[in-house]
Amino acid sequence: MPDKTTAADFRTGYVAIVGRPNVGKSTLLNRLVGQKLSITSRKPQTTRQRITGIVTLQDAQLLFVDTPGFQSKHGSALNRSMNRAVTQALAGVDVVLMVLEADHFSDEDRAIMSLLPKDRPVMLAINKTDRLGDRLELLPFIVKITKHRTFDEILPVSASKNHAVGALAKVIAKYLPVAPAIYTNDEITESSERFLAAELVREKLFRLLGDELPYVCAVSIDRFVMEGRMRRISASIIVDKESHKGIVVGSKGSRLKEIGTRARQDMETLFDGKVHLELWVKVKGGWSDDDRVLKQLGYD
Ligand SMILES: Nc1nc2c(ncn2[C@@H]2O[C@H](COP(=O)(O)OP(=O)(O)OP(=O)(O)O)[C@@H](O)[C@H]2O)c(=O)[nH]1
Ligand SMILES: [Mg+2]
Missing domain, CATH: 3.30.300.20 (K homology (KH) domain)
Structure with a gap:
């Protein structure tokens, strides 16, 4: 691939991945990067701290920040630290990617929506579409969600089946600021x-x-x-x-x-x-x- 990372119209920026515990944020990050960077499990609250994953495309570099699942119940000091990691990530990024499960929309999801910034692009990934019996079920689901808030883009994906994940990165890239790449093509994370x-x-x-x-x-x-x-x-x-x-x-x-x-x-x-x-x-x-x-x- 020719190196265009210094081209005048190259885009670079940070993208926070946020959502309720267990919706598949870390699985999505790993799929975007193409490497297992962020840990995953079927249990909620697996991720506890921010972790970055770098995706370099022909015309953009996306610095994804995986975050802990945001919880509305206040628990231990650890839980508070996890929620802080989410709000700090939201404050410091160029674009926000909210993740929902295709067959589940709850008060917890709504609570996270109310935290989303109004001054930056916010995308919605509707994950786990492989669990839907019929893709037509997505339409009433999207209508229901957009009653609560509008999104700059809405993309149904399946992180575990690798469906539409590459397309998601390309769509998000269009919303990043014009800036040269920070990392070389082969770097995949800022985490130590x-x-x-x-x-x-x-x-x-x-x-x-x-x-x-x-x-x-x-x-x-x-x-x-x-x-x-x-x-x-x-x-x-x-x-x-x-x-x-x-x-x-x-x-x-x-x-x-x-x-x-x-x-x-x-x-x-x-x-x-x-x-x-x-x-x-x-x-x-x-x-x-x-x-x-x-x-x-x-x-x-
Ligand atoms: N069927 C299906 N399962 C998925 C998909 N993506 C993730 N999962 C599963 O969902 C569970 C949670 O995935 P994680 O990536 O750990 O979820 P998370 O949002 O990072 O969870 P926390 O870190 O706990 O907030 C795991 O069992 C994944 O295998 C998907 O596209 N389809
Ligand atoms: Mg996680």
Whole structure:
């Protein structure tokens, strides 16, 4: 592809991806970038902090910011930090992309709509269209939504089936300001490898532990060093209670081993190099409601 990133009409800008928990924001980000950057699971509130994904097209560079699912119920200090990540992302971007589920529109979605800025372009991606029996169901759905607010563009997509995702990026690009690219064609994120590594461990907790435990777990990276082309990473899984520790470790350490193996495999794919991963489990009672500990764990 010829490099046109400095052409006079090249467009570059930040795009916040916002929506209720579990609508598929992170799956969409990964599909847009073409790499698994942001962790996903069938459980709500998987994403806790902003994560960027860079998409460079012929005539534009889109800097997507994946955000936690916005919740209207006020809970722990961690929940408040997650909502702050959303409002901060909304304040600092050129375009907003709201994501809805094609077969579900709730008060929570409406609450997010009321947060959307009025002075910048706002797009709507209606995700999970693969779940619709008949695409004609989209028409009354769109009529219902646009009674609450109008959008600059409305695009039905399926992130998991990769349907209409490329078209979505091209449409959004038209709304970005004219500016030269910030990153080279091969850069895919602004997020650090340290952060991405911790996230991949956290994903395995969401996928391999029960329905409650992932919410009382966090991950910190204690050591991250390059040894030649190999990354040597030591990470701690922080849990809330002593009794959680045994569940995470599993019988004869089997669950911890599985978490580590799967996280390491994903890291090796993402970093394109060998990884040596060592995992520990530590108890820090009440960490999710302690602003000081949250700061230490990298939450704003
Ligand atoms: N059927 C279907 N499922 C999807 C689609 N996109 C995402 N999902 C599923 O929806 C669930 C949630 O996806 P995520 O990408 O983690 O959702 P999210 O909006 O980032 O969720 P939070 O980070 O918790 O706010 C996962 O089980 C995905 O596989 C889609 O297009 N179709
Ligand atoms: Mg997410």
